[in-house]
Amino acid sequence: MRFTRDPSIHDTEEVIEAFHKHGGVFDYRSAPAKVLAAAATLGFGGAAGLEGPSVYVGGVIGSYAIRKARRFGFTRRDVRTFTIAGAAAGISAIFKAPLTGIVFALEVPYMDDMTREALVPSLIASTTSYLVLVSFLGVSPLFYAAQRYQVVARDLPWALLVGVLVGLVARAFIWSYRLASELSRKSGLPLWVRTALGGALVGILGLVGQVLYHDPLVLGTGYDKVQQLVSGGMDVPETLALLMLKTGAIVATLGSGAAGGMFIPMIVLGASAGALVEGLVPSAGLSAGLLPVAGMAAFLAAGYNTPLAAAAFIAETTGGAGYVIPGLLAAATAYAIAGRTSVSAGQRWRRESRVERILGVRVEQIITKDVIAVPEDITLREFVGEFVVKHRHKSFPVAENGQLTGFIGLADVNRYSTAERERMHVRDVAVRDVVTAKPTDTVQSVVEKMAAGDFDRIPVVDEETGRRLVGIVSTTDVLSLERLVEPTLGDDEDV
Incomplete structure (x- = not known):
């Protein structure tokens, strides 16, 4: 924690947050420490993916380079765009999959939309990254499929079935990962203690695999396990054990706060689920490896809400274009079942206009906390002189000992004569059925309350x-949001 400002966010999640909340800008000084943290997680056998630090490094490089080049006319929007382009390059390089890099980077910031303005920069960055990598490592695909698959109509219902199963499994996985992350954050333990405990749990799960199958199963990225599953090298009991133990290991590793990618871990789970179905129906005459590959696409689509990237991934990493159709069917089905769930807390549902973003801001971000409240025991004349005239507001909350007891406005006082104002007190006139807001309410709900009751101020209660x-x-607080939203939430709208 000494070397990074916020160690709780890293890898792909940090790229998404930087894009949405910080205009594509990172805490660049933290980058080396976060990359080393991911290397440590992976080096010690954590159940995480190599693509996490690769996406992060790509995003940081793209963002930093364009920020330094802003003197040449690049804008803040360009910084955000090149953050996505850098992320595309990172995916392309780590998987030898340029199309996956392009589509994943465009899809991942949103659940139901795409970052279309980054298409051309992402295409160039992803292709360039791929060409540089294969000049050193060759063009062989990441996984080897034993036979070339051609689409057969009888296989498609099984792909849909895998999509349904994986969609349900993905929802359960996302829930367990989110729960583990929340419990970890709320535990109050230092990050190094939490990750050490997570690592110990991964070690125990690896030991269980070693005892049962003479293979730790869950340790590391899992590329070898995906290859075994695609090649039909695991029986049903071992596949089921892998699915269960690997799920626990991923949740323990990444849920504890350790750095590393989520992409490949979900691919392992998807391949396991698909292989499990394939192993349970040997009489179906399915092509070897079809359902594990379809499961890979389905889990990625459900977990990150990236169905197109999922289909591109299985085609590029297996070298089998025939897998695209069943992969798309499985991915679309799982994506629909997963709904608005996501392993990413930073993903947004879709692009929003400035007005939508303003209305979606929470009340706690704009409230005036130094509240001027009126005591109940002063006269109406004192209220007008000491509050309305002095503070230049037409209405005020009424409170005793910090507790809201009512609300009073100039309109309430104007119903009484000067003589009546001398003897009547605030408690006699204050409205007791007060319309209130809470800190977690949205600005939209407050605006609706203001419009319905013709209020210009609404008290906020705990x-x-x-x-x-x-x-x-x-109303002044709401109107001030127009200038505050831009630097805080980014610039998603097209105009």
Whole structure:
């Protein structure tokens, strides 16, 4: 933690957050430490993927290079665009898959949209990255399929079945990963303690695999296990053990806060689920490796909401274009079943206009916390002189000992004569059925309340009791968001 400002976010997740929240800008000084942290996770056998640090490094390089070149006319939007292009290059290089790199980078920031403005830069970056890599390592695909697959109609229902199964498994996996991450964060333990405990659990799961099958099964990235599954080299019990133990190992590794990628771990789980179905129906006459490959596409589509990248991945990494159709069917089915769930907390559903982003801001981000509240025991004349005139507001919350008891405005006072204002107190006139907001409410809900009741100010109360006054939000606060949203949330709209 000494070498990085925020060790809790890294790899692909940090690229997504930088794109949406920070205009594509990273904490560049933290990059070496985060890459070393990922290397340590992978080097010690953590159940994580190599693509995590690769995507991160690509995004950082793309962002940093364009920031330094802004004197040549590049804009803040360009910084965000080249962050995505760098991520595409990272995926392309690590998997020898340029098309996957392009499509994944364009799809991953959103669940139901694409970063279309980054298409051309991503295409160039991904292709260049691929050409440089294969000049050293050759063009052989990542996984070897024993036979060339050609689409057969009878196989397609099985691909759909795998899509359904993987979609359900992916939802359970995402839930368990999110739960582990939340418990880890709330534990209060230092990061090194949490990751050490996660590593110990991975070691135990590896020992279970060693005892049962003379193979630790869960340790490392899992490329070898995917190859075994695609080649039909595992029986049903071992495949089931791999699916269960690997799930636990991934959750323990990445849920504890360790750095590393989620892409390949999900590919392993998808291949395991597909191989399990294939092993349970040997009489179906399926082509060897078809369902593991379809499962790979399905799990990636469900986990990251990237169905097109999933289909491209299985075609490029197996060298089998025939897998695209069953892979697409499985991916689309799993994607539909997964819905708005995602392993990424930073993904957004779709691109938003500035107005939509303003309305989606939480009240806690704009409230005035230094609230001027009116006591109940002052007269209406004192209220007008000491509050309305002095502070130049037409309405105020009424509170006693920090607890909201009512609301009073100038309109409430104007119903009474000067003589009545001398003897009547705030408690006699204050509205008791007060319309309130809570810190986690959205600006949209507050605007709707203001419009319905013709209010210009609404008191904000705490989540627990609903009575303790914690702030106030006004129409002025809402209008000020137009200049605050841009630097805070990025610039997703086209105009």
